[in-house]
Amino acid sequence: MSDNASTAPGRLYRVGKHWYVDTALLQGIARRLTVEPMQGGYQILAPAGLVRCTSASGLALPGQTGALYRCQGQKPEQDIGARLRKLAGALGADALGGEWEQWPTGALTPAPAKTGCASCSAAAPAKAACGCASCSGAAPKKTACGCTECQSGGACSCGGAPHTHETEPQSFLERLIVSETLGTVRPQILAGGAIVLYPAQHGAPAWACGRYHECIASILRFPDVAEDEWIAVTEFRQGKLAIRWGVVLDRQRTLMLGEILQMVARLADRAARTKSLTPAAPSKHTPGFGAWEMAIEMTRRNGFCERCPYRLGSNLRCPGCRQVHRHPTANAAQETTIARILGEQAELRTTPPSVLKTLAQAIATSNANNPNEPLSDRFFVQLERDVLLALQPLGLGTRETEAVLEIAELLPFDAQIAVGAAARQEAA
Numbered sequence: 001m002s003d004n005a006s007t008a009p010g011r012l013y014r015v016g017k018h019w020y021v022d023t024a025l026l027q028g029i030a031r032r033l034t035v036e037p038m039q040g041g042y043q044i045l046a047p048a049g050l051v052r053c054t055s056a057s058g059l060a061l062p063g064q065t066g067a068l069y070r071c072q073g074q075k076p077e078q079d080i081g082a083r084l085r086k087l088a089g090a091l092g093a094d095a096l097g098g099e100w101e102q103w104p105t106g107a108l109t110p111a112p113a114k115t116g117c118a119s120c121s122a123a124a125p126a127k128a129a130c131g132c133a134s135c136s137g138a139a140p141k142k143t144a145c146g147c148t149e150c151q152s153g154g155a156c157s158c159g160g161a162p163h164t165h166e167t168e169p170q171s172f173l174e175r176l177i178v179s180e181t182l183g184t185v186r187p188q189i190l191a192g193g194a195i196v197l198y199p200a201q202h203g204a205p206a207w208a209c210g211r212y213h214e215c216i217a218s219i220l221r222f223p224d225v226a227e228d229e230w231i232a233v234t235e236f237r238q239g240k241l242a243i244r245w246g247v248v249l250d251r252q253r254t255l256m257l258g259e260i261l262q263m264v265a266r267l268a269d270r271a272a273r274t275k276s277l278t279p280a281a282p283s284k285h286t287p288g289f290g291a292w293e294m295a296i297e298m299t300r301r302n303g304f305c306e307r308c309p310y311r312l313g314s315n316l317r318c319p320g321c322r323q324v325h326r327h328p329t330a331n332a333a334q335e336t337t338i339a340r341i342l343g344e345q346a347e348l349r350t351t352p353p354s355v356l357k358t359l360a361q362a363i364a365t366s367n368a369n370n371p372n373e374p375l376s377d378r379f380f381v382q383l384e385r386d387v388l389l390a391l392q393p394l395g396l397g398t399r400e401t402e403a404v405l406e407i408a409e410l411l412p413f414d415a416q417i418a419v420g421a422a423a424r425q426e427a428a
Contacts, residue, residue: 011097012088013061015104019084021053023066028091041069048083050074055192059233059244062104063097070192103244173236173268175309179279180210180264181257184220185231196246197231207308207318211280212260219256234261241265275303278314288380290409292316295325295375298413322375327415334364337416347403355394362390363408367419374412374419383408 010025021029026042029035034045044051053069061068073080088095098104173195174187183204185197199222210216225231230246241262245254271277281292299313302324308315313324339360342348348356366386372378387408391401412419 010065010088010091010095011061011063012084012095013064013097014081014099015061016101019071019081020056020059020061021069021071021084021088022061022064022097023069024064025088025091025095026053026069028095029087032090033087044087046083046087048086049078049080051080051083051087056194059192059194061097172271172304172309173264176264176268176271176277177261178205179208179309180212180260180267181208181220182210182212182214182217183208184217184222185257190233194233194235196233198229199225199227199231201227207315207321209279209315209317210260212256212263216256216260220253222253232257232261236265236268271304271309276300276311277304277309279308279310279317287384288316288375288377288409290406291375291380291412294410294413295321299324316375317377319373322373325375325413327418334367334418335360337414338363338411341411341414342404342407345403345407347399351396351400355396358394359387359390359404362386363411366408367411367417370420372420379420380409 010028011022012025013020013022026035026044029044033047035042036045038052039054041052041054043053050073052072052074054072056068056070059068071080071084072078073083085096171189174189177185177187177195177197183202184200186200187195187197189195204217222231225247231249232246233244235242241264243258243261249257267277278296281296282289295316296311296314299311302312302314304310305312305315305318305320307320308318310318310321313321315321335357339353339356342356342359343351343353363383363386366383370379370382370386372382384405387405388401391404396404411417
């Protein structure tokens with residue numbers, strides 16, 4: 001605790017059900033009672049019972065001196081308001097700094113400190129400075145500003161190459177928020193565990209696949225919110241969520257973002273209990289739907305992916321998850337193998353062998369010539385187009401057509417089938 005805080009009047013605050021003290025008040029109490037360090041915060045050994053004070057880093061209240069700490073008793077259900085009022089009252093009549101049902105307007109979470117790059121004028125958080133030679137930042141390149149001159153990663157507003165989202169969030173909750181909001185907000189975890197949300201400055205990472213309707217990307221836009229202006233501060237505790245809004249948004253954005261964050265809290269709680277979380281599969285008629293179902297089913301025993309917030313192998317938009325399903329070798333007789341697999345399906349057992357051979361050739365050709373990353377969204381769009389073109393002159397019914405499409409989507413999971421570059425190499 002600083003010397004400046006020791007000479008300033010301390011303050012006690014209440015916001016909703018929570019009580020807060022600042023550093024100065026803690027120092028005043030320490031002159032009368034035992035106040036000892038405890039897990040990054042302090043605990044007050046009061047006559048009426050222990051009071052734990054945990055850091056509320058990033059939060060601020062009017063008139064506070066020093067840091068802010070949230071107070072709680074030994075048991076969550078204890079009401080410690082009277083205990084704290086007595087402790088603060090012994091230090092002066094003006095120790096109560098204020099009481100509010102919601103966080104007071106104007107009490108802001110400090111935005112991340114910025115440092116400018118002299119050569120590109122890009123702003124990056126101080127703890128992750130630009131990284132180019134001119135500004136001598138020491139941050140890893142993957143978290144740097146990313147302009148062409150700096151050569152330090154994804155793009156920024158200074159006009160570099162398209163952002164590659166290599167600067168992806170590291171904590172599970174940050175990644176989950178990015179995914180479920182489809183990258184429309186930029187989360188930053190604070191020292192006390194709360195997460196502050198800023199407007200996203202770049203597109204969503206490839207692995208984002210929120211289970212909310214994808215129109216959220218067209219609704220959750222923040223052209224009226226500055227880059228360093230925080231939208232909300234969130235705290236996740238045992239499946240429950242507390243949101244403190246930093247700006248007044250229209251009702252549509254407030255409702256949608258609030259509902260998504262509530263869902264994130266439930267998902268995080270489920271992940272903590274089950275040690276597993278899967279993404280939302282696309283709608284049934286989306287190209288690749290059957291592959292998503294297969295990927296989720298095949299990875300039931302896997303742990304979490306290190307790149308996306310879901311179970312390893314379950315998110316086909318994640319390069320790391322897709323890699324789980326790739327096979328180093330395959331059967332050289334691709335067309336024969338595909339024709340046999342098609343003929344084994346109940347819906348196609350009466351289909352003439354010549355038709356099955358034609359379809360097998362079309363699927364094998366598509367697998368070899370498809371320019372997109374295997375198992376990606378674009379891969380399945382191209383595959384479905386190729387199969388539908390092959391089906392047009394064959395006159396198969398709806399039932400048979402759907403069976404062929406489903407089989408074609410699942411073939412990349414088969415160790416005998418080569419896809420993409422592997423298929424092209426084999427064909428050569």
